[in-house]
Amino acid sequence: MLNAITITSMYVLDQDAALDFYVGKLGFEVKVDQQFGPMRFLTVALPGDPDHAVLLELPAPPSISADVAEQVRDVVTKGAGGGHLFLRTDDAHKTHAELRERGVDLPEEPVVQPYGIDFGLRDPFGNSVRVAQMTPPPSA
Template identity: 50%
Template sequence: MFTDINISQLFVFDQDEALDYVGKLGLEVHTDQDLGFMRWLTVMVPGHPEREILLERPGAPSMDEETAAQVRELVSKGVMGGWVGFVTDDCRRTYEELSARGVEFTDGPNEQPYGIDAGIRDPFGNKLRFVQPLAPQG
């Protein structure tokens, strides 16, 4: 059966703008390849090339333009699109660092039963969260 996840996907409307944004988040480019029919652009948490996030533009080859327009509208409203959760060792420090880089937050840092977390909505409407998990009790 399955042993891991290696690629997740987020819709972005402009891949170059997305690269600027993920740079603010401290992510790195894993693959940036022109396939002719699309640009295959993936990013990763530094040091973790086994897990990539595909930054995909809505449109060909996976959907026609009418459908792509509907997807862009729904993603921009924040009601559709991706959701990614990142892990950090220090949620409050990460919050301060990202705030200083101009990242806008939807909430946080907040104490939760599972740890401390914060929320971001990217320029396209995707929901991103990061959490500092509670230390294991033992």
């Protein structure tokens, strides 16, 4: 039976710009950067998390047709490409300040929610990234 999600995919419009953002600003690490024929297979992951990676995928052949790729690029540019990452932190305020120092555009301040403290941002391509400091569940 299935027991893990190992790679999830997000469309990006420029893989080098995606590396600059995800590795250079958010602190991810490159897991795989390999050329497979006409496509570059590029995955990143958070340090210390060997089980989960994000494929930074260009909307292009051979995974989709050239016609569909153009439509996907248009939708991604509008922030409606469906790419979402939900990240956890131990200190939302500290992480927010560190990301701001690294030059990340942060349109939201950390906000107290019923589940913890969180804030959101978008990557350079319009994909949504949410960062949350989770409140421990009440003890039984």
